[in-house]
Amino acid sequence: MTQAYLNYVNGEWKDSEDHIEIFNPANGESLGTVPAMSHADVDYVMASAKNAFPAWRALSYAERAKYLEKAADILYRDAEKIGSTLSKEIAKGLKSAIGEVTRTAEIVDYTAKVGVTMDGEVMEGGNFDPASKNRIAVVRREPVGLVLAISPFNYPVNLAGSKIAPALMGGNVVAFKPPTQGSISGLLLAKAFAESGLPAGVFNTITGRGRVIGDYIVEHPAVNFINFTGSSAVGKNIGKLAGMRPIMLELGGKDAAIVLEDADLDLAAKNIVAGAFGYSGQRCTAVKRVLVMDSVADELVGKVTDLVKGLTVGMPEDNADITPLINTKSADYVQGLIEEAKEKGAKPLFDFKREGNLLYPMVFDNVTTDMRLAWEEPFGPVLPFIRVKSVEEAVEIANKSEYGLQSSVFTRNFPRAFGIAEKLEVGTVHINNKTQRGPDNFPFLGVKDSGAGVQGVKYSIQAMTKVKSVVYAIDEM
């Protein structure tokens, strides 16, 4: 029998009139249904959260930390169970899916630890102006209010936990909308927060298709902060609708790995393949193009091709490296990029092979800047090599992208790597390593069309709290 999952609202599990059936993208099996919330259902979520806010914000960081520690323990305990559903729901390798849940537990636990160190400060006016010596400011952080957290399909649990925990720790109440493909996993995450004993209304979920209820939840007047991870197209729309309200947007990317003549090519190849093909390329931080110096291009392409030959292709339950993409639209899109690159003269290093939504890994040499593959985010297992003649050319092509998430630089010359890092228009540059989000205490951000605001445990708490100063004057005796 199909399992009916429910939303967690105001401390209770609630159904809606309409439902969405969720299918396993790898084999079409039904995994259950989730409620498709109506506007009235959403209004009830928002009102419940608002009601819970005053009591929740009145707690100390230490009291709030206890709930998060409990939720983290539950996530560790249930990692295999949640991971197994997650693996089926988004066709992610089973081991990686379980890893996503334990990583979430680690973030939630660490957020509790960092939260209790979030002290304010005392400032003295006399430090600026002698005449203000008697003025003292007590500067503290306050919650922003109701945080709307929206996560994408590729990390529906982890990119939810990394928003929800810092929001709660900062004293905010939360309405969490998981991606539709990933919503069962999102509701299992909610179960862990529910079991932690959070007071009713502090944490709530909203399921429903983004294209149906997305604008309504984003524009909802009760929402004080929108914390979104997903595509740049949806993110830009959210940015417009947000108005004066603060937002955090983590969006798409076209991360470049720049490989110089003096690089350790074995190290570069290993990182490029892991970076490009992890979860079949469905990661915002995936290596999405290689900009390689002509003089070492043949050797690097050879090493990468050898490693790609060793990738396993198959089903998530078998922990295959390459698994079916999230849906047919995505697979068609990736195929379109591959076909266009081939037509325009790029050199495919593998035969193109597709079985349903399962695309075999593809590497292209001699990709040029007139091809879509040089600029667009495939979100699939295809890696373009663009040969360049100089570092300047590499930096120019890297920076021409509308995206600015991350880059990698492979070289043995550290001062040179730092010089290149300064010129790259991205949030993070990795030296001799693949592009990646973690470790999760580091700041994580995109510039240009890759986002706005900074994530990372401490940075997320800061983003979802605002400074309040109380200034007083000491009486002259």
Ligand SMILES: NC(=O)C1=CN([C@@H]2O[C@H](COP(=O)(O)OP(=O)(O)OC[C@H]3O[C@@H](n4cnc5c(N)ncnc54)[C@H](OP(=O)(O)O)[C@@H]3O)[C@@H](O)[C@H]2O)C=CC1
């Ligand atoms: N920079 C980063 O940190 C990351 C960026 N990404 C990016 O996310 C994309 C892949 O994720 P994907 O899930 O396909 O992205 P989408 O933008 O399609 O969806 C992301 C989330 O937004 C919801 N949504 C859809 N439409 C709206 C709307 N109008 N208003 C509000 N919410 C809406 C979706 O719900 P529903 O599923 O119901 O449509 C989902 O929960 C890639 O571009 C990737 O680069 C992914 C991970 C990390």
Ligand SMILES: O=C(O)[C@H](O)COP(=O)(O)O
């Ligand atoms: O959604 C994504 O792609 C993630 O933010 C990437 O995380 P990772 O680099 O740790 O895989």
